[in-house]
Amino acid sequence: MHKLTKAGQGTVLVLLLLLAACGGDGESGQEKQTPAEKAAALDRGPRAAETMNLDDSLAARGEILFEEKICSDCHTLGESDIAPDLIGVTDRRTSAWLTIQITDPEWMSQNDPVTKQLIVDFDMEMADLGVPEAEVEPILHFLLRESRAAAR
Ligand code: HEC
Secondary structure (H helix, E strand, O other), rough: OOOOOHHHHHHHHHHHHHHHHHHHHHHHHHHHOOOHHHHHOOOOOOHHHHHHOOOHHHHHHHHHHHOOOOOOOOHHOOOOOOOOOOOOOOHHOOHHHHHHHHHHHHHHHOOOOHHHHHHHHHHHOOOOOOOOOHHHHHHHHHHHHHHHHHOO
């Protein structure tokens, strides 16, 4: 019902262009970040466990994914093995850091100082398993659930 006049449409267009210009600036600012700066930003802020509200049904789905995506072939929960033990990992890392580690371990191996050190410590690199971002959340809930259970 509210049809815009020609002038009204012009105003909307100008506003949209202004918004796009502002957004563009912000993005080009981010593009100037070096990979090292990006990696450092991932590790800043509260740890994942501090920002998450444990959801049992997500954790149950994460438990299945942890097997299906063969995470469990390398990672233990509660005893050190060939790869980092993941009990307490949600207390050590941020959600942003964990997300990139799980979805793009190769980028982390090239740019993140924590991951680089883990590769030295374990003399092994995590495989890229093509985990989509949508599967990270349930996996993190599973890791949080197991970490809390182990701390009890
Ligand atoms: C082929 C063995 C292997 C598989 C399979 C694997 N990882 Fe890893 N993962 C590693 C190794 C080795 C590291 C440490 C070096 C690195 O990051 O490359 C690591 C690091 C991690 C870390 C960081 C640990 C820390 O202490 O900060 C997380 C979290 C993680 N993996 C989660 C997963 C999840 C979730 C899956 C399944 C989707 C998975 N990994 C599959 C070997 C593996």
